Amino acid sequence: MHREVGLAPEPASVRRARHAVEDTLRRAGQAEDVVDTAALLVSELVTNAVVHARSSVGITVTVNRRGVVVEVADHSPHLPVQRSFTTDATTGRGLELLQALSVQHGARRTDSGGKVVWFALGQPQPERAEQAAPQPEPSVEVRLLHLPVGLYATFLEHAASLLREHLMTALDEATRADASEADDAAAGNEALTVLAEAVAPSLAAAAPGASSVDARAQLPRSAVPRFLTLQRALDRAVAQAAAGLLLAPASQPEIRRLRIWCCDQVVNQAMGADPEPWSRLDASAAPMARESPAWDTSSVTASDRALLAADDANRILAVSAPAAELLGWSREALVGRRLVAIIPPRMHEAHIAGFVRFLLTGERHVVGRRVEMPALRQDGSEVQVGLLVEAHRLPSQRTVLVAELDPA
Numbered sequence: 046m047h048r049e050v051g052l053a054p055e056p057a058s059v060r061r062a063r064h065a066v067e068d069t070l071r072r073a074g075q076a077e078d079v080v081d082t083a084a085l086l087v088s089e090l091v092t093n094a095v096v097h098a099r100s101s102v103g104i105t106v107t108v109n110r111r112g113v114v115v116e117v118a119d120h121s122p123h124l125p126v127q128r129s130f131t132t133d134a135t136t137g138r139g140l141e142l143l144q145a146l147s148v149q150h151g152a153r154r155t156d157s158g159g160k161v162v163w164f165a166l167g168q169p170q171p172e173r174a175e176q177a178a179p180q181p182e183p184s185v186e187v188r189l190l191h192l193p194v195g196l197y198a199t200f201l202e203h204a205a206s207l208l209r210e211h212l213m214t215a216l217d218e219a220t221r222a223d224a225s226e227a228d229d230a231a232a233g234n235e236a237l238t239v240l241a242e243a244v245a246p247s248l249a250a251a252a253p254g255a256s257s258v259d260a261r262a263q264l265p266r267s268a269v270p271r272f273l274t275l276q277r278a279l280d281r282a283v284a285q286a287a288a289g290l291l292l293a294p295a296s297q298p299e300i301r302r303l304r305i306w307c308c309d310q311v312v313n314q315a316m317g318a319d320p321e322p323w324s325r326l327d328a329s330a331a332p333m334a335r336e337s338p339a340w341d342t343s344s345v346t347a348s349d350r351a352l353l354a355a356d357d358a359n360r361i362l363a364v365s366a367p368a369a370e371l372l373g374w375s376r377e378a379l380v381g382r383r384l385v386a387i388i389p390p391r392m393h394e395a396h397i398a399g400f401v402r403f404l405l406t407g408e409r410h411v412v413g414r415r416v417e418m419p420a421l422r423q424d425g426s427e428v429q430v431g432l433l434v435e436a437h438r439l440p441s442q443r444t445v446l447v448a449e450l451d452p453a
Contacts, residue, residue, distance in 0.1 A: 046069065046072065046073045046106075046107070046108040047105070047106070047107050047108075048065070048069045048105070048106045049103065049104065049105050049106075050062065050065045050103070050104040050105075050106075051101060051102070051103055051104075052091065052101065052102040052103070052104065053101060053102075054094075054095050054100055054101055054102065054216070054227075055095065055216050056095065056213050056216055058091055058095060058102060059088050059091045059092050059095065062087050062088065062091040062102070062104050062117075063084045063087060063088050063091075065104060065106070066080075066083050066084050066087045066104070066106055066115060067080050067083075067084050069106045069108070070083055070106070070108065070113060073108040075108065075113065079112075079113060079166050079167070082146050082147075082166060083106075083113055083115055083166055085142065085146070086115065086142060086143060086146060086147065086164055087104065087115055087117065089142055089143075090115075090117040090162050090164075091104070091117055093125065093162075094117055094119040094121075094162075095212075095216070096208075096209050096212055096213075096230075096231065096234060097121060097123070097231060097234045097235065097238065100119045100120035100121060100159070101119070101120070102117060102118065102119050103116075103117070103118035103119075104116070104117055104118075105118070109170075111165075111167055111168040111169070111170055112148070112165060112166050112167015112168050112170070113165065113166045113167055114163060114164075114165045114170055115163065115164055115165075116161050116162070116163040117161065117162050117163070118155065118159060118160070118161045119159055119160065120157075120158065120159040121159060121160060121235070122154055122158055122159060122160060123160070123235055123238060123239070124152045124154070124160055125140055125152055125162060143164050146164075146166075147164035147165055147166060148165050148166060148167065148168065148169050149164065149165040149169055149170060150162075150163065150164040150165070151163055182265050182266070182267060183265070183266045183267075184263050184264060184265055184266055185263075185264055185266050185269065185314065185315045186261060186262070186263055186264075186314075187243075187261075187262045187263075187264055187310055187311050187314045187315070187320070188259065188260070188261055188262075188310075188314070188320040189244065189259070189260040189261075189262065189307065189310055189320070189323070190259050190320050190321070190322035190323065191257045191259065191322040191323040191324075192244070192247075192257055192258050192259070192260045192323060193256065193257050193303070193323060193394045194248065194251065194255060194256060194257060194258060195256070195394060195395055195398040195399075196299060196300070196303055196394045196397060196398050197244075197303065197307075198398070199300065199397070199398040199401050199402055199405075200300050200303050200304055200307075201237065201240075201241055202402070202405060203293065203294075203296065203300055203401055203405060204237055204275075204279060204304065205234070205237060206292075206293040206405060207279060207282035207283065207286060207291065207293045207296075208230050208233055208234050208237065208278060208279065208282060209234075210282070210285075210291040210292060210293055211226070211230050211278065211281060211282035211285060211291065212227050212230035212231060212234070214285065214290070214291070215227035215230060226278070226281060229274050229277055229278040229281075230278045230282070232271045232274040232275070232278070233271065233274050233275035233276075233277075233278035233279065235268070235271055236268060236271035236272045236274065236275040236308075237275060239264055239265065239268045239271070240262065240264070240272075240307065240311070243262035243263055243264050244260045244262050247259075247260035247261055247262070248260065256394075256395075257323070262311075264311060264315075266315065269311060269312060269315045272308040272311045272312055273308070273312060275304075275308060276304070276305065276308050279296075279304060283295055283296045283301065287335045288335075289335075289442075293405065294357060294401060294404040294405065295335060295358065297359055297397050297400070297401055299393065299394065299397045300397065300401060303323070306321075306323055325390065325393060325394065335358050337356055337358075337360065337362060338356055338357075338439055338441055338443035338445060339439070339441065340354075340356075340362065340439060340443075340445050342354065342362055342363035345362075345363040345364065345365055345447065346363050346364070346365060346376075347365075348365045348367075349365070349367065350365060350367060350368075350449060351365060351367040351368035351370075351371050351449060351450040351451060352364070352365045352367075352368055352447060352448065352449055352450075353365070353368045353372075353379075353447070353448045353450065354445055354446065354447045354448075355384050355445070355446050355448075356443065356444070356445055356446075357404055357443055357444040357445075357446075359383045359384050359385070359397075359400060360381065360382070360383055360384075361379050361380055361381065361382050361383070361384060361386070362380065362445065363380065364376045364379045364380060368450055371420075371428065371430065371450055371451075371452065372387055372420055372422060372423075372428070372430075372450075373422030373423050373424060373426070373428065374387070374422070374423045375423075378423065384396070384400070385397070386421070387420050387421050387422075388420070388421055389419055389420075389421050389427060390421075392418075392419075399411065403436075404444065411432070411434055412434045412435070412436050412446070413434070413435065413436075414433070415431055415432065415433045416431070416432050417429060417430070417431050417432070417453045418430065418432060420450075428452070429452070429453040430450045430451065430452060430453050431450065431451045431452070431453045432448055432449075432450055433448065433449045434446055434447070434448045435447050435448075
């Protein structure tokens, strides 16, 4: 049995692709576990085609004596790249699922300038001749000096989540303006993929546990303009997230600054400028322009324990008198500041990376267990404190973090 289906670049195509594969395989008498697996994998591949390629999608389903082969074609020449996201990431799962659930999979470029990603279930199929990679196009070397490893990984994961939701939102709206925004989001996603692929060798070669690297990235010169588009698309997505229109959290100043620095380095060095090293952002950066959640602060402010509450914008909402005394701040001076105000500068990037990753994935390195760490007092000195943080999900879907502190 052989079936071909053409789909438009819109979210509904994921459901249509799934139904087409399920219907074809059931008509061919395939077992339900094969049908379910094929439907899951084709959903991932079509989602990737809609999000990254922003083009029409072609599905081919073939059932033969050996098993099942499903091919997904789009108009983007960029072969899929596995990004190094955390194990709890909510994006970047397509290639992992292919590796885990198929007996074979691969990708090839087409003569028309697009690509085909395919997988096989059942028994291995005869070897498929993958098209040779085209001759390399002109490239530019970009050096990202002092690139912060943890913050960069969080930036990639956060940006991918923002762009994915932003694109799906734009595709759900039938206006020319939203179609343009969808094109920008898809082009920005390509820039993000190109950057991740080019920087990956430098990260792999870094010493274990290194907090920063001097990365060298060889980028196609034709991809450079897409980094300007990436900036534009992420600015829109961040504004949507700050307004509560996306599930992904809005961007923290450090993440936004790293994104701007990365994109500026690509564009500027492509024009002949010298590389400028990354430098940390100080704690005076203003919180995100997002309203504080509706939450009763009296349980913190009236407590005789050392308690501090912050929202999902990294903004301090309330402080008890014992906590203010322990931290060496007045309550009035702390409320409204970002949490990084009480964290030593050397730990800012690790804090922001962990904070955003928790909001993205629920990954908990600090939340729910007592840890000891230094806190920064208003006079610049440090005090060692024990910290137990609990997360509270509000009916509004906002998150409030309440920390209990004690002298360590």
